[in-house]
Amino acid sequence: MAALKLLPDAPVPLGDPVAPPSPSPQAVISAHDGPLAIPVAGIASGSVSDSWGDPRENGLREHHGTDIIAAAGTPVIAAAPGRIEKLWTSAAGGITLYVRSPKRTWLYYYAHLSGYAPGVHEGQVVKTGDPLGFVGDTGNAGTGNYHLHFGLTRTTPEQHWYEGRDVDPFPYLAGKPAAR
Numbered sequence: 001m002a003a004l005k006l007l008p009d010a011p012v013p014l015g016d017p018v019a020p021p022s023p024s025p026q027a028v029i030s031a032h033d034g035p036l037a038i039p040v041a042g043i044a045s046g047s048v049s050d051s052w053g054d055p056r057e058n059g060l061r062e063h064h065g066t067d068i069i070a071a072a073g074t075p076v077i078a079a080a081p082g083r084i085e086k087l088w089t090s091a092a093g094g095i096t097l098y099v100r101s102p103k104r105t106w107l108y109y110y111a112h113l114s115g116y117a118p119g120v121h122e123g124q125v126v127k128t129g130d131p132l133g134f135v136g137d138t139g140n141a142g143t144g145n146y147h148l149h150f151g152l153t154r155t156t157p158e159q160h161w162y163e164g165r166d167v168d169p170f171p172y173l174a175g176k177p178a179a180r
């Protein structure tokens with residue numbers, strides 16, 4: 001069989017061709033579209049400090065979220081509008097609540113609650129400032145260490161409430177609070 005006439009400069013493939021990475025929806029991180037209201041009644045944005053990345057459990061993991069210190073029983077309110085997707089109790093978070101954004105691309109996570117606001121239920125549509133629960137010390141908050149753990153997670157619309165990628169909410173909490 002006659003040799004093919006190859007151009008002298010024809011590139012020689014090295015090994016298997018590698019397909020260019022196609023961006024998966026999960027890998028796309030975009031900025032949250034707008035500021036978040038401070039989700040604890042009576043707390044000014046200037047008094048909240050950034051606790052993202054702080055060591056937890058003796059450095060075994062990093063803190064993903066913003067801790068907002070407040071007195072026990074202080075109302076916890078929605079930082080952004082959405083729909084309450086899950087009421088959940090876990091060893092780490094204690095009594096928690098997950099709100100999904102209207103486009104289902106963000107999860108807002110409220111943890112260490114002492115309890116839920118009256119009437120709160122899964123499927124409930126909430127707007128910014130609506131009552132969700134009360135500041136507590138449930139889960140691994142530490143007894144008497146009353147604070148709200150607020151988490152922000154980027155998701156695809158199809159992902160579940162326990163999936164997604166955590167994003168530091170602090171820059172959005174530190175911005176101009178959303179209008180009620």
Ligand SMILES: [Zn+2]
Pocket residue numbers: 063065066067148149150
């Ligand atoms: Zn926390």
